[in-house]
Amino acid sequence: MHEADSGAAPWRRWGTYVSDRQWGTVREDYSADGDAWAYLSHDAARSRAYRWGEDALGGWCDSEQRLCLGIALWNGADPILKERLFGLTNAEGNHGEDVKEIYYYLDATPTHSWARMLYKYPQAAFPYAALVAENRRRGKQDPEFELIDTGVFDHDCYFDVEITYAKAGVDDVLMHITVTNRGPEPARLHVLPQIWFRNTWSWVAGSPKPSLDAVGHDAVRVVHPTLGVFTLHYEAPQALLFCENETNGPKLFGFGDPHGHYKDAFHAAIVDGDADAVNPGRTGTKAAGLHILALAPGASATVRARLTRGERDPAAFADFDTIMQQRAAEADAFYAGLQRTIGDEDARRVHRQALAGLLWSKQYYGWDVPQWLAGDPAEPAPPRARRHGRNCDWGHFNAADVISMPDKWEYPWFAAWDWAFHLTTLALVDPHTAKQQLVLLCRPWFMHPNGQLPAYEWNFGDVNPPVHAWAAWRIYDTEKTRTGTGDRGFLERVFIKLLLNFTWWVNRKDPSGRNVFQGGFLGLDNIGVFDRSKPLPVDGTLTQSDGTSWMAMFCLDMLRIALELAQEDGAYQDIATKFFEHFMLIGGAMTNLGGEGLGLWDDEDEFYYDWLITGAGEKIPVRLRSMVGLIPLFAVAVIDETTLARVPRFTRRMEWFLKHRPEIAALVSFPDEPGAEGHRLLAIARAFRMKRVLARMLDESEFLSDFGVRAISRVYRDQPYEFVRGDYRAEVRYMPAESDSELFGGNSNWRGPIWMPVNYLMIESLAKFGSFYGDDFKIECPTGSGVMLSLREIADELRRRLLRIFLRDAQGRRPVFGACETLQTNPHFRDHIWFHEYFDGDTGRGVGASHQTGWSALVANLLEELHGK
CATH class of the missing domain: 2.70.98 (Beta-galactosidase; Chain A, domain 5)
Structure with a gap:
């Protein structure tokens, strides 16, 4: 290497x-x-x-x-x-x-x-x-x-x-x-x-x-x-x-x-x-x-x-x-x-095959969109309709690269947010390629001149969650932890490009200028009462809890990178200040939308929801308990005092803001108070709200499965959620596995299954909260069990539940294989693992694309984190 x-x-x-x-x-x-x-x-x-x-x-x-x-x-x-x-x-x-x-x-x-x-x-x-x-x-x-x-x-x-x-x-x-x-x-x-x-x-x-x-x-x-x-x-x-x-x-x-x-x-x-x-x-x-x-x-x-x-x-x-x-x-x-810290033979097998699938799924991806639109000189001209059809406004796009794909059959094309998770795992075995891949996504023949990242082949102009700054930091930190040296040049190169992407989000996805965002479907297809990639079928605008939270997370990830770069270049202190203040404004808007005392938090239900804002100004919560309401927990960061001491200009401005904008500071968690390990906490969810959301998430009758966190609460299994507005009526039922909806072609489903990427982000968020609140801060897990665990212990419990999908149980069975006896017991099948797109919320059975090792390869990260403790 x-x-x-x-x-x-x-x-x-x-x-x-x-x-x-x-x-x-x-x-x-x-x-x-x-x-x-x-x-x-x-x-x-x-x-x-x-x-x-x-x-x-x-x-x-x-x-x-x-x-x-x-x-x-x-x-x-x-x-x-x-x-x-x-x-x-x-x-x-x-x-x-x-x-x-x-x-x-x-x-x-x-x-x-x-x-x-x-x-x-x-x-x-x-x-x-x-x-x-x-x-x-x-x-x-x-x-x-x-x-x-x-x-x-x-x-x-x-x-x-x-x-x-x-x-x-x-x-x-x-x-x-x-x-x-x-x-x-x-x-x-x-x-x-x-x-x-x-x-x-x-x-x-x-x-x-x-x-x-x-x-x-x-x-x-x-x-x-x-x-x-x-x-x-x-x-x-x-x-x-x-x-x-x-x-x-x-x-x-x-x-x-x-x-x-x-x-x-x-x-x-x-x-x-x-x-x-x-x-x-x-x-x-x-x-x-x-x-x-x-x-x-x-x-x-x-x-x-x-x-x-x-x-x-x-x-x-x-x-x-x-x-x-x-x-x-x-x-x-x-x-x-x-695998030196992974002692269990079966765990080593799963770890190695997850990484093998990720490496096998690198694929040459060639596509010159201008040539595709215009047609080849020696071939008949394409239909005129394509000039105004799919990806017609991405005439700059020209790829001829080896790319990490979700998989090479169901998804033999990149998807922007999948890509970020792949690289987080790829950094465990090949940080050089992981860095090169993230840089590639931000190159001018991929990124739109307006700063948008291409979402996926079927519609480059769609919107995926902005997790690329998070991935950049994870890649950088993984290499630094393992080698003792972080690649500052890589971090700076990606950061500068992501400034353009951040600006695109702010200018295009916050049309009201209120620091709340409407990202579209954001990769969470089939999760709500509307197809969020299309115009709403009712009057109004959908203010998205997840869209706004993803942007708050984007701010914090950019802040973390800026503070790292500022350790050697003081100019980045000013940029760090920009992302700190922008996060504070978004965090405030989540709680106090437009300064009207109403946010995306619902006091009645004690959960975060999307809100429909009608043309007449009526504000209607869409009270569907789903991953949309858990994603606000992803917007969390801890900053240690040593880092703050090295960026005095940033620290002074942060303290000025907290002193002179107390009405906003009061809405965001503890940026001015050191925690258990001397850290400062930046989080949308203050302690009370974080605990209330976790009480629902850790409830086995709602989100918590034996195999991770479900995408939608199980309470909707027998009594579906209904949304009625005028002549429009929609129903969402908890579906633990296959979709029963025709949204997005009926082949994607966030209506109950367990998805590895958001589970992984939740685990990381709990660990961050835990490093601030300390091990004496405990929450009941599972809810109603009487068992009290620290936040870091809950993170480990979620790791174990996710790993349970793939590892043999006491009877030698792997939940990922479901009830198929051949896969479970035949010696020529039982130790060959599939890493599916998502997993049954009740049984852990693999569902969807059977070889989507891309983001499900995060199981390798989970194994190293759990066994490395």
């Missing part, structure tokens, strides 16, 4: 940077109606060249995705050559947008010198049609129909396909595939390690075209205009196959060369038996080595390939096994260092 971080050698040049799904993305959508899922389907993907990226099973590529590796499989019964993962489109079934495969990311190192995943491939025909039909049949009250529910894994009739990459050098990549027949009968499997170029030549006339050519019976010569010359060596393939990574026009559109050798040639040759589909001249831009394995029950076989710079090496496999063993040992040593 030192060589990679210092720039001495580009060890990160190659990695697991290929998406699991490029089809159905906005980038590949050239339709008139913007229906990306329908425009380029899974079925069309094998025959159609992509414009902006690639996808693969177990994919690997360089950091600019010029050259890719991956595997294809065929079990002799599948109607499709398995080159990419299958799943439902957004509107194709119950809860939609869901991968219907079983695979696991098992291991990885930050430089991708070692990366290992496992794919489970049924020996029967893959049940594509059954998965679609049954999920279409099921309603919103039914569970999703998953691959394991179809019976194709009964009696262990499947292959385990383990794909491992290791690097012998910067440009020397070993590919090791182990196939095991888990079934009771002999079985055959076609295995095709593939190599291909991303198609960069079809879109602009005269673009140089790279080439792949056979060298003897077991090697492919790779020639690329910028990468240079490489060779992919195969060990004893039955044949080498070649075609072009180009669209099959005759099949899809009815025109073009009927004798061409197109992207789907390997499918045609292997599955359809069309030997003429592949190029007999053994040249092209896509190639594969064919290996046909005949396996006895329980038997394994290995397929090996090696990509090296330069010409063919006759001794390519001489040291192959030695290098694999060496890299495996290095990975074990790396994680042993990280």
Whole structure:
């Protein structure tokens, strides 16, 4: 890592940077109606060249995705050559947008010198049609129909396909595939390690075209205009196959060369038996080595390939096994260092797989929005409607980078606030990349000229919570704690860019100038009585408790950074003052909205709510107890006296403000009184309100689950919350898992489940409160139990409850797997972990995107925090 971080050698040049799904993305959508899922389907993907990226099973590529590796499989019964993962489109079934495969990311190192995943491939025909039909049949009250529910894994009739990459050098990549027949009968499997170029030549006339050519019976010569010359060596393939990574026009559109050798040639040759589909001249831009394995029950076989710079090496496999063993040992040593405080074997397993999934989910993301809007010179012009459609006002956006994704199938595109949480965990294993990624998000080809950060691919102009200053501080502090030195240059660089983003929030999301904010849906889709991304269906303006609280938190995070930078540069004391005073104004507005004695706190219910302010000035609380009312607790910071002593100009101004603005100071917690450890506390919620909110949050009949904090109170399970205003009526019922609402396509749900990111922020907030109030300040936990715990003890209790989702219980079961006996008890499944998008509020079962390791990888942080005490 030192060589990679210092720039001495580009060890990160190659990695697991290929998406699991490029089809159905906005980038590949050239339709008139913007229906990306329908425009380029899974079925069309094998025959159609992509414009902006690639996808693969177990994919690997360089950091600019010029050259890719991956595997294809065929079990002799599948109607499709398995080159990419299958799943439902957004509107194709119950809860939609869901991968219907079983695979696991098992291991990885930050430089991708070692990366290992496992794919489970049924020996029967893959049940594509059954998965679609049954999920279409099921309603919103039914569970999703998953691959394991179809019976194709009964009696262990499947292959385990383990794909491992290791690097012998910067440009020397070993590919090791182990196939095991888990079934009771002999079985055959076609295995095709593939190599291909991303198609960069079809879109602009005269673009140089790279080439792949056979060298003897077991090697492919790779020639690329910028990468240079490489060779992919195969060990004893039955044949080498070649075609072009180009669209099959005759099949899809009815025109073009009927004798061409197109992207789907390997499918045609292997599955359809069309030997003429592949190029007999053994040249092209896509190639594969064919290996046909005949396996006895329980038997394994290995397929090996090696990509090296330069010409063919006759001794390519001489040291192959030695290098694999060496890299495996290095990975074990790396994680042993990280896990030295984690004594439990199962906890170490969960920790390592969480980090592996995060590292595997880095993906090359290419998209030139101006070119996408205008169309390519060598292709038909896009529909005129797109000039005024999705992301048309983001004409500056141009990405060609490796990015940490939520996951590479359901969300093979970044989401701004997800990204921040990924980097908080990535900083545990790869602070260099974590810093680089956060800087990237703030670069001018990402950030809008007006200061807005792009939210996510489907709508860059939407709004995600402003958690990026928090992430910057966490990355900085993690590295400083571990190495003794913080990267001040990184912190300053991000801080300056986030000043622009903060200004955008203030100018665009506080239209009344009252220091209360209307952020839109803020990532919390399906949580309220309105779709907050759209104009309200009733008269008035929604003043958001969460939007305002996120901004108060943003102020405090910027204040914390400014004070750190001010330790060496006094100019930052003035900027710190700005964020202190702005926080005080927001905190005051939360309690005394517009100076009218009314805030977002509801004295009747003793909770924070959104408030509807009508055109006539009527103020109506939306008394739905949800995460919206817990987020005010995130706006908390502690400042130690040592820091204040080093910034005298800031301290004098702070004391002046507290003295001369007592009406505001009285509304915010203790900025002028040292706490138990000599800290000053800045918090929206003063002690009484904090305790009242926690009394609800820690009530097991409301928010507190055995597995963390629910997004909505459980009191609405049997008696839903109703909101009626004129002709508008909305109902919100507690739903512990799958959504019953069509908001946001019906595939997202904050109506009860446990979400890792907000739980993590709550734990951190409780720890901050605890460092001020001290361990003698105790609160009943759970509410009504008679057990009194300090705030720091409550934070640890929440950590344990969240970890309970993944760890084996006394019966050896993991709540994340729910009632599925195969996942719970089969020795080939039970220790491979999925890190879902969210979790059932009653049972801890994983729900939503099954591989969204991004923010659910925060479990690694929780393990280190809990076991490091």
